[in-house]
Amino acid sequence: QVQLQESGGGSVQAGGSLRLSCAASGRTLSNNAMGWFRQAAGKDREFVAAIGWNGGTTQYADSVKGRFTITRDRTRDTVFLQMNNLVPDDTAVYYCAGARTPVATGTASYYTRWGQGTQVTVSP
Numbered sequence: 001q002v003q004l005q006e007s008g009g010g011s012v013q014a015g016g017s018l019r020l021s022c023a024a025s026g027r028t029l030s031n032n033a034m035g036w037f038r039q040a041a042g043k044d045r046e047f048v049a050a051i052g053w054n055g056g057t058t059q060y061a062d063s064v065k066g067r068f069t070i071t072r073d074r075t076r077d078t079v080f081l082q083m084n085n086l087v088p089d090d091t092a093v094y095y096c097a098g099a100r101t102p103v104a105t106g107t108a109s110y111y112t113r114w115g116q117g118t119q120v121t122v123s124p
Contacts, residue, residue, distance in 0.1 A: 009118030022096030
């Protein structure tokens with residue numbers, strides 16, 4: 001059974017940065033695409049970023065392009081989300097997810113493993 005554990009969330013002011021990490025345990029996901037999603041209070045969960053199995057391809061939501069960067073370290077079975085120039089609209093619970101495909105995708109139905117989430121709060 002795979003478990004995903006996010007870390008790195010917190011509170012920052014607008015313009016600040018945070019780096020989220022997601023570590024897989026129990027079974028490797030190094031051959032699977034990984035993604036980050038987020039859910040703001042009262043809103044549906046939305047796609048943020050995805051990375052292919054070998055890190056060669058990435059996808060981003062338009063709202064985070066140029067500000068967020070997803071990377072992975074397959075040797076550590078860990079995925080990262082570097083978030084720069086944060087804005088209050090980025091406030092949400094951020095979830096790490098493992099896909100059932102090696103190809104980066106923004107489609108939530110391809111993701112079968114989910115972490116518990118980490119809160120990110122951006123103040124004006």
